[in-house]
Amino acid sequence: MARLVAEDIAVRFGTFEALRGVDLTAESGSFVTLLGPSGCGKTTLLNVIAGFLQPSRGRLAVDGKDITALPPEARDSAMCFQSYALFPHLSVADNIAFGPRQKRVARDETVRRVDGLVRQLGLVDHAGKLPNALSGGQQQRVALARALAVAPGLVLFDEPLSNLDAKLRDQVRNEIRALQRDVGFTAIYVTHDQAEALALSDMVCLMNKGVIEQKGAPRDIYFRPRTRFVADFIGAANLHRGKLCGGAMSTPLGVLHCCHEDGEDVEICWRPEAARLGGDLSGTVKAVAFQGAHVDVFVSAGPETVRLQVPGELNVSIGDTLQFSVPPEGVIALEASANA
Amino acid sequence: MRNAIRIGLLLAPGVGLVLAFMGAVLYRAVAQAFGLYDFSGTSDGLSLAHWQDVLTTKRFWRAFQWSAYIAASSAVIAVALAYPIALWLRKPFRGSLILSAMLKAPLLVPGLVAAFLLVNVISYHGFVNEFLVWAGVWAEPRRMQNDSNGFAIIGLQVWKQMPFAFLLLSGAVQAIPDPVLNAAQDLGAGKFARFRKIILPLTTKAMQAALVLIFIGAAGDFSFQTVAGPPSVNSMASYMASLQGSEGDWNGAAVVAVMLMALSLFGAIGLTALVQLITRTLGRLA
Ligand SMILES: Nc1ncnc2c1ncn2[C@@H]1O[C@H](COP(=O)(O)OP(=O)(O)OP(=O)(O)O)[C@@H](O)[C@H]1O
Ligand SMILES: [Mg+2]
Numbered sequence: 001m002a003r004l005v006a007e008d009i010a011v012r013f014g015t016f017e018a019l020r021g022v023d024l025t026a027e028s029g030s031f032v033t034l035l036g037p038s039g040c041g042k043t044t045l046l047n048v049i050a051g052f053l054q055p056s057r058g059r060l061a062v063d064g065k066d067i068t069a070l071p072p073e074a075r076d077s078a079m080c081f082q083s084y085a086l087f088p089h090l091s092v093a094d095n096i097a098f099g100p101r102q103k104r105v106a107r108d109e110t111v112r113r114v115d116g117l118v119r120q121l122g123l124v125d126h127a128g129k130l131p132n133a134l135s136g137g138q139q140q141r142v143a144l145a146r147a148l149a150v151a152p153g154l155v156l157f158d159e160p161l162s163n164l165d166a167k168l169r170d171q172v173r174n175e176i177r178a179l180q181r182d183v184g185f186t187a188i189y190v191t192h193d194q195a196e197a198l199a200l201s202d203m204v205c206l207m208n209k210g211v212i213e214q215k216g217a218p219r220d221i222y223f224r225p226r227t228r229f230v231a232d233f234i235g236a237a238n239l240h241r242g243k244l245c246g247g248a249m250s251t252p253l254g255v256l257h258c259c260h261e262d263g264e265d266v267e268i269c270w271r272p273e274a275a276r277l278g279g280d281l282s283g284t285v286k287a288v289a290f291q292g293a294h295v296d297v298f299v300s301a302g303p304e305t306v307r308l309q310v311p312g313e314l315n316v317s318i319g320d321t322l323q324f325s326v327p328p329e330g331v332i333a334l335e336a337s338a339n340a
Numbered sequence: 341m342r343n344a345i346r347i348g349l350l351l352a353p354g355v356g357l358v359l360a361f362m363g364a365v366l367y368r369a370v371a372q373a374f375g376l377y378d379f380s381g382t383s384d385g386l387s388l389a390h391w392q393d394v395l396t397t398k399r400f401w402r403a404f405q406w407s408a409y410i411a412a413s414s415a416v417i418a419v420a421l422a423y424p425i426a427l428w429l430r431k432p433f434r435g436s437l438i439l440s441a442m443l444k445a446p447l448l449v450p451g452l453v454a455a456f457l458l459v460n461v462i463s464y465h466g467f468v469n470e471f472l473v474w475a476g477v478w479a480e481p482r483r484m485q486n487d488s489n490g491f492a493i494i495g496l497q498v499w500k501q502m503p504f505a506f507l508l509l510s511g512a513v514q515a516i517p518d519p520v521l522n523a524a525q526d527l528g529a530g531k532f533a534r535f536r537k538i539i540l541p542l543t544t545k546a547m548q549a550a551l552v553l554i555f556i557g558a559a560g561d562f563s564f565q566t567v568a569g570p571p572s573v574n575s576m577a578s579y580m581a582s583l584q585g586s587e588g589d590w591n592g593a594a595v596v597a598v599m600l601m602a603l604s605l606f607g608a609i610g611l612t613a614l615v616q617l618i619t620r621t622l623g624r625l626a
Contacts, residue, residue: 050522050526051526052522052525052526071525072522072525072526073525073526073527073528073529073530077526078526078527079522079523079526081519081522081523083517083519084519085517085519085520085522085523086520086523087520087523087524087537087538088520088542089541089542098524098527098529098537099527099528102524102527102528102529102533103527103528146523146527150527150528
C-alpha cells in the first residue's frame with residue numbers, strides 16, 4: 001500500500017522542458033493511468049517516480065515520507081519497462097527472482113512467488129529459458145512478473161501490453177487488474193490507448209507536452225473534457241467555435257444550445273453519440289460507415305463536417321440531407337488550453 | 341553428408357591454406373624439438389636428448405617463470421586498469437570522446453619506440469634522474485634501468501596493451517542497455533550488486549579475451565625484454581634467440597618454442613578459468 005504525491009515536478013533535458021509543473025496524487029491501492037500522445041513525457045514522469053531521473057524542481061512523497069532524494073534501489077516501487085529490459089544472462093525464473101533475492105526475501109517465499117507468477121502469467125513451459133529464446137509477448141510477461149515479484153507498494157507500468165495480440169492483451173490486462181485488487185499495490189500505468197485507460201483506471205491523467213492537461217475519473221474525462229485537446233484525444237468530438245449569446249451559438253449546421261455563460265469567443269464540443277435524429281440542425285451526408293450496432297455518419301454544412309452516431313438500423317446514404325439535434329446537456333463548453 | 345563434403349570443399353582453399361601454414365610451423369617446431377631438421381648440419385634423428393638438455397638447465401626455468409610472471413602481471417594490470425575506465429566512460433560526457441581517443445593512442449606507437457623513450461626517461465643520465473638531482477630531491481642519480489623486478493617491462497606492456505583491453509571492454513560495457521541496469525537498480529541492486537550480477541557476467545567474455553590475448557602477446561615478448569629487461573634473466577623469446585643465434589642450438593631453441601606455446605595455452609586456460617571462478621563466486625554472493 002502506498003499513497004504517492006508528486007508536487008510541481010519539472011524535468012529539463014538541456015533547454016527542452018520534458019515536464020512542467022506536474023501535480024499528481026495516487027491514492028493507496030488505486031489504479032492511475034497516464035495517457036497521452038507519443039513524446040508527451042509519460043516515460044519521463046515514470047522515471048522520476050522510479051528515481052532514475054532527478055527532477056529539476058518539485059518533490060515526491062510516498063505515504064507522507066519525502067522520497068525525492070532517495071535512490072531507486074531504496075524506493076518501494078518496481079517498474080515494468082517499455083523495452084522489457086530483461087537480464088539476458090539469467091533464466092526466466094532467475095529474472096523473476098532477482099528482485100526478491102535483492103530485497104532479501106526468504107528463500108521459500110521467493111520460490112513461492114516465482115512459481116505463482118510463472119503460473120499466473122502462463123510461463124510454466126519457459127521458466128528455464130533465457131530471455132532471447134522467448135517471443136516478444138512472453139518477454140513482456142516476464143517483465144511484468146519480475147516487477148510484481150518484489151511485491152512493491154507502487155508498480156509503474158510503461159505500456160506493458162503494447163506487444164501482445166488483442167486476445168492476450170485483454171487477458172493480461174484483466175490479470176493485472178485482478179492482481180492489483182488482490183495484492184493491493186498502487187498502480188501507475190502508462191498507455192497511449194484511450195480505451196485501455198478508460199477501462200482500467202480509477203483515475204486518468206491526460207498529458208500533453210509535459211503537463212497534465214486534465215485528470216479525473218474516466219467518466220469525468222470523457223463526459224466533461226475541459227480543453228479541446230482532451231475532448232479530441234479521448235473519443236471523437238465535434239468542435240465549434242464562435243460567439244455564444246443567450247446560450248446559443250449559430251453554426252453552419254444551425255443553432256446549437258448550450259448551458260454555459262455567454263462569451264465572444266467560445267469553443268464548444270459534443271460527442272457523436274449525443275446527436276438525436278430529427279430536429280433543427282441539418283447537413284448533407286458526406287460519408288457513412290456501418291459499425292454493426294451503430295452507424296457513423298459524417299454530415300457537413302458549409303466548411304464544417306461533424307460526426308454523428310446513429311442506430312445501426314437507420315438507412316442513410318451519401319447525398320441525403322439529415323435533420324438532427326443535440327440536447328443542450330450534451331454540449332460542453334471548453335476552456336482555452338493551457339498550452340496551445 | 342553430401343552437404344558436409346560440399347562445405348568442406350568450399351572452405352578448403354581458405355581454411356586449408358591457413359591450416360597448412362600454421363601446421364607447417366607447428367610441425368617444424370615440434371619436429372625440431374625432437375631432434376629432426378637441425379640447420380647447423382648434423383641431425384641425429386628422433387631423440388628426447390634436446391628436451392633433457394634444455395629442461396634440466398636453471399636458465400630455462402628462470403626464463404619460463406619470468407615470462408609467465410611478466411605475461412600474467414601485464415595482462416591482469418592492463419585489464420584491471422582498463423575495466424574501471426571503460427565503466428567510467430560508458431555514459432558519454434563532455435570530453436569523454438577525446439579522452440577515449442587519447443587512451444587508444446598507444447596502439448599507434450610501435451612498442452620498440454615506446455621502449456626507447458622510456459629508457460631515455462629513466463636511464464642513469466635520463467630525464468628523471470637529471471631533474472630530481474637538479475631539484476635536490478636525490479643527492480645523486482639512481483639506477484632504474486633494467487630493474488630486476490621487470491617493472492619497466494610490465495609498465496611498457498601495460499602501456500601498450502591497456503588500450504586494447506579498453507577497446508574490448510568498452511565495447512562489451514557499452515552493449516549493456518541502460519534500462520537493463522536501471523531495472524536491476526529498481527529491483528534493489530546497489531552499485532556493487534549491479535556490477536557483480538549484471539555488468540560482470542555480461543562482460544566476462546570480453547575480459548577473458550583481453551586477458552588471453554595480452555597474456556599470449558606478453559609471454560612471447562622479445563623487444564621490451566631486450567631494451568628494458570634485466571641482464572641477468574631471459575624471456576622465453578630472448579632465450580630462444582640466444583640458443584639459436586649465439587649457440588647455434590636449433591633443436592634447443594625449438595624445445596623452448598614448444599614450451600612457449602604450452603605456456604601460452606595453459607596461461608590462457610588458467611586465466612579464463614580464473615575469471616569464470618571469480619564471476620561465479622561474486623555472482624553467488626548474497
Ligand atoms: N534523455 C533525454 N534527453 C533529451 N530528451 C529526452 C530524453 N528523454 C526523453 N526526452 C524527450 O522528452 C520527451 C518526453 O519523452 P518520453 O519518453 O517521456 O515520452 P513518452 O510520453 O513516454 O512517449 P512514448 O509514448 O513514445 O513512449 C520527448 O520529446 C523526448 O524526446
Ligand atoms: Mg514512453
